[in-house]
Amino acid sequence: MPRSIRMALADMLEDLSKENFDKFCRQLLDCTEGPRVRRNKVEGKNYLDIADVLVTTYTESRAVGVAETLLREIGCNEDAERLVEEAGRQSTKPAPSDPASPSAGASGAHAMAEGKHFVDKHRSQLIDRVCETASVLDALLENEVIQQGTYDEILAIPTHRDRMRKLYSGPLNSAGNVGKNILLNILKEKEKYLIDELMGKK
Numbered sequence: 001m002p003r004s005i006r007m008a009l010a011d012m013l014e015d016l017s018k019e020n021f022d023k024f025c026r027q028l029l030d031c032t033e034g035p036r037v038r039r040n041k042v043e044g045k046n047y048l049d050i051a052d053v054l055v056t057t058y059t060e061s062r063a064v065g066v067a068e069t070l071l072r073e074i075g076c077n078e079d080a081e082r083l084v085e086e087a088g089r090q091s092t093k094p095a096p097s098d099p100a101s102p103s104a105g106a107s108g109a110h111a112m113a114e115g116k117h118f119v120d121k122h123r124s125q126l127i128d129r130v131c132e133t134a135s136v137l138d139a140l141l142e143n144e145v146i147q148q149g150t151y152d153e154i155l156a157i158p159t160h161r162d163r164m165r166k167l168y169s170g171p172l173n174s175a176g177n178v179g180k181n182i183l184l185n186i187l188k189e190k191e192k193y194l195i196d197e198l199m200g201k202k
Contacts, residue, residue, distance in 0.1 A: 027070040067176075119184055127164040
């Protein structure tokens, strides 16, 4: 998997025009999400180097989400969608919290129904009804979707609803669809009946 995610990033970067590649690198230097990328790690580097920087700086689980955000900021929406699609194929075989991989694949397809991710489509319901927020945060930290500082900050919030709102407003946006896939798999385990209901299962 590490090689697959890295190569998906490298392939995406290689396909960018020189102008867009330069824009991407500038956005990466300005990125405020997570650790700061040093200029000497980016300037004069090729697409393989930048893919390595993304993975080593943000970890596998978050690198794709960060890259997706940067691509959309420079107007490369189609490249962002192709990257998420390719990375999603890697992240759903098999999902760590769902060893039975057929359902992991099926949830990947269901997650993007109607062009909108499941956790975005059902945002208000999940904010109102998810109660196992502490264990959800534990699993997100373990899967490196959030960092320790973010974990501590959200856990200090007294209500489940406000914890979920905070999760949506920051870390989940940065993690992109890969992070949302991980969250969905966690919710399928921690809040099974709620997710089954929202997916229309009996």
